[in-house]
Amino acid sequence: MAVLTVEDVSLSFAGVRAIDGVSFDVGAAELFAVIGPNGAGKTSIFNVLSGVYRPQRGRVTFLEADLLGRRPHEIAAMGLARTFQNVELFHNLTVLDNLMLGRHCHFRYGALSAIAWYGRARRQELAARARVEDIIDFLELAAWRRHPVRLLPYGIQKRVELGRALAMEPRLLLLDEPVAGMNLEETEDMARFVLDIRDELGIPIVLVDHDMGLVMDLADRVLVLDFGRPVALGTPAEVQRDPKVIEAYLGGSPS
């Protein structure tokens, strides 16, 4: 069963077609990738899914609920978490505190009990702390847990951002260029964690990237975009030998 269904979505900015008739669905334990050259519409799709942009046409269903027209915080609370192309963390806070902030959408207590630190607030805070500690172990961040994020290497900052998204206990994870700017070792680490999230935590993932190699290694299925239009959709093997993809994306002929 699909957790996410995107049907015939189109989005324009003052005459520029950022997304043009895009449809796909994402299965319950699937790692689905969207690739395409610069300006193909990848980030625009993420912005539609997370409620930042509202498309002029189409329909998006997440866990059987209509997504379009909802505000970003509402969509996050429904269980759709995302990471960004550039690291978006609180750089002066520690790893632990950044991850704790990822959990705030789950807190359900009033200001009074929060101030007095009793009852529900205390129980929820302790449960959140335990969950965050699990994520720190899972992503092998223990050595940095008390470090301010700004002092960490870039690859670790990206991993903390992934941890913050996981702290939301997402039902679907959107990863926007998760290895952009990383060296080889950092890329391999990130790829391993992305696969573990799907295989061990069972969280479906939509990954956007223009690194063809990474996507072909990781994804179950791939959607290829060019100028906002869908060019191909299938398994990595199917997509790689599709002449339209070779033409549009690689700009060459099949070998």
Ligand SMILES: Nc1ncnc2c1ncn2[C@@H]1O[C@H](COP(=O)(O)OP(=O)(O)OP(=O)(O)O)[C@@H](O)[C@H]1O
């Ligand atoms: N807020 C906006 N206002 C105007 N045009 C936009 C806006 N966002 C995106 N676009 C345009 O929509 C098209 C698709 O952009 P988008 O950023 O989604 O592509 P992308 O595939 O994510 O590219 P990249 O790989 O460079 O991040 C581009 O022509 C872009 O200029």
